[in-house]
Amino acid sequence: MKEKRTSPYHHGNLKEALLQTALEIIDAQGLDAITLRDLTQRLGTSRTAVYRHFANKEALILGVIEKGYEQLNLLFTPIFQDRTHSVAERFETMGRAYLDFAIEHPNLYRLLFGEKFRQEREEICDYKDETQATGLYALIGLLLEAQEEGIIAKVNPIVQAAMVWASIHGLASLLIDGHLMMSDNMEAIYEYSIEVLLKGLR
Amino acid sequence: MKEKRTSPYHHGNLKEALLQTALEIIDAQGLDAITLRDLTQRLGTSRTAVYRHFANKEALILGVIEKGYEQLNLLFTPIFQDRTHSVAERFETMGRAYLDFAIEHPNLYRLLFGEKFRQEREEICDYKDETQATGLYALIGLLLEAQEEGIIAKVNPIVQAAMVWASIHGLASLLIDGHLMMSDNMEAIYEYSIEVLLKGLR
DNA sequence: GGTTTTATGTTGACAATGTTAACATTTAAT
DNA sequence: ATTAAATGTTAACATTGTCAACATAAAACC
Incomplete structure (x- = not known):
């Protein structure tokens, strides 16, 4: 023992x-x-x-998914907890970290945010909510902070978070899946996206 | 004969x-x-x-992809050519049609805008550019129109189009892949997204 | 029209893969 | 020390994509 x-x-x-x-x-x-x-x-x-x-291959993959979420969480948490920068700066840093992860680990990114095992995934999310692991939870917190500072409009932060997440996720997906035939312009596209988002959320 | x-x-x-x-x-x-x-x-x-x-299964799938692009093109073209509505209205209608397609044909949507066969896909795109089939081409045209009307800023329309497409694609992907745990709020999220985009693009 | 060539379809076989059943072995429990 | 449980192995099977060899129908050619 x-x-x-x-x-x-x-x-x-x-x-x-x-x-x-x-x-x-x-x-x-x-x-x-x-x-x-x-x-x-x-x-x-x-x-x-x-x-x-x-039980089978699928169960193993589900374990990998859970493990992946944990790693992602470990990667994102420190970024959100860094209070030495402004909300806007953290907003940008967050998006960039998210994009970087997708670019450096496209296969893992697809596994974590793809379609496979949607049903079965819910069992994992019961006790370890994807919302939290994803960083969506922290994003909502950041948006609430921004609302308090008057940087963005006081709208349902969940709706705001979904919109922001979708934008960055869409960018990441199109990029790593090869649908943006302008990877060289990527930096410009990302910066412009953040600009549009921050302006549009006001 | x-x-x-x-x-x-x-x-x-x-x-x-x-x-x-x-x-x-x-x-x-x-x-x-x-x-x-x-x-x-x-x-x-x-x-x-x-x-x-x-030649093999993959070649067949590539054929299906090509066929899918054609169908998508057939679906989107009339929407863009409808000049009876304002630019902003067409913008919103376009996004909604795009989302509707993803919701009604999630598997087809994943096939057309997913990762599979990225390399081999390029052979198709040589003579039938994905940009056109996707409707990205038409989106750029719409954005140029909007620029002329002074509705949005005069920025590189390709960058703008990428940003807008990514936003809607991200929304569609997260939704059909089950990562937005608020499908009931979907309508609100979409309307808010269009609002943020139009405001941010100004 | 008859022959040859080409296009198209079928059957049998094989390798890779996930999976189960039966057996083996090592650790833990009593 | 004996038993039970946990863990690992081997053999076998069904499914699937693919290829080789064979078969047949259409077209081409004389």
């Missing part, structure tokens, strides 16, 4: 290793590229070892 | 039937749901009949 619980023995917490490696594979090659055989081979176990820790 | 070309004989233009049925399957059940065996079975042919008309 030296370990708290689920103490490893054969592989040394294979479950966590599966999640981590799966996340790395997906991040590098995309969701469709992952196969249980490849995954288990990398870890030196047999193909079906997965089934001792996950 | 009664038929112009590619006159059918066995199945009666199987190629077109494959594209049409494939599109219907994808529209109804999504890209991942389509299998060549199911597809061919519906048409009463054998599994490998596809390979007489397409």
Whole structure:
């Protein structure tokens, strides 16, 4: 009883290793590229070892999604908590960090904000609300701050947050999915977007 | 020589039937749901009949994508050509039509504006530019009109169009992929988005 | 018209993949 | 020490995309 619980023995917490490696594979090659055989081979176990820790492939992916949300949360939280900058500055920094994440981890971004397993995802969101993990929660807080400062109109902040998130998410999606044939203009487009948003929200 | 070309004989233009049925399957059940065996079975042919008309499954899907763009074009063109309404009105109508299409055909929308086959897609876009099929081309025209009327600022319309498209695309994506936990508020969010955009673009 | 060539369709087979069942082994519980 | 539970392995199967070999209908050619 030296370990708290689920103490490893054969592989040394294979479950966590599966999640981590799966996340790395997906991040590098995309969701469709992952196969249980490849995954288990990398870890030196047999193909079906997965089934001792996950019901099936889908359950594993859901675990990766949850893990991804956690990582994203870890990445965004410090940005929001930085009170040394103005609301407008934080607004811009936030959007840029979001875009950067999408650009640096397009496959992971698609997994987290894509369509796959919408139904099943809800089980995760029950106790770890996507709203929070996404940063949408923090965005709402930021918008409320901006409302107090009189920078933007006092409208339902949830509606505002949805609109802002959609704008940045749309930009990220179109970019990483190759639908904006002007990646060189990206910086200009982003800055203009922030400008339009801040002006339009007034 | 009664038929112009590619006159059918066995199945009666199987190629077109494959594209049409494939599109219907994808529209109804999504890209991942389509299998060549199911597809061919519906048409009463054998599994490998596809390979007489397409190099492989991917080539077939690319054909469906092209067909989808055409349909989308047919849907959007009349809206843009309607000069009986003001620029602002057409702007709003356009966005709504775009959103409606995404909501009514989420699987098709994901296929047309998703990540799959980005590389290979470019071959299609050579002679049938996505920019045109998307309606982005028409959007730029609308924005130029708005600029002339002094409704919005005279900025690079391509940048403006990217920003606007991203906003609406983001809204559509988040909605159909189940990331906006307020589908009831959708109408309010959309109207507010148009409001913010028109105000911000000034 | 008859022959050849081409276009189109079919059958059988194979590799990759997710999955299950049966068996094996290591750790934990009693 | 024995039993039970957890974890891992092997063999096998169904599904799917794909290819090779074969079959047939249409078109082309003389």
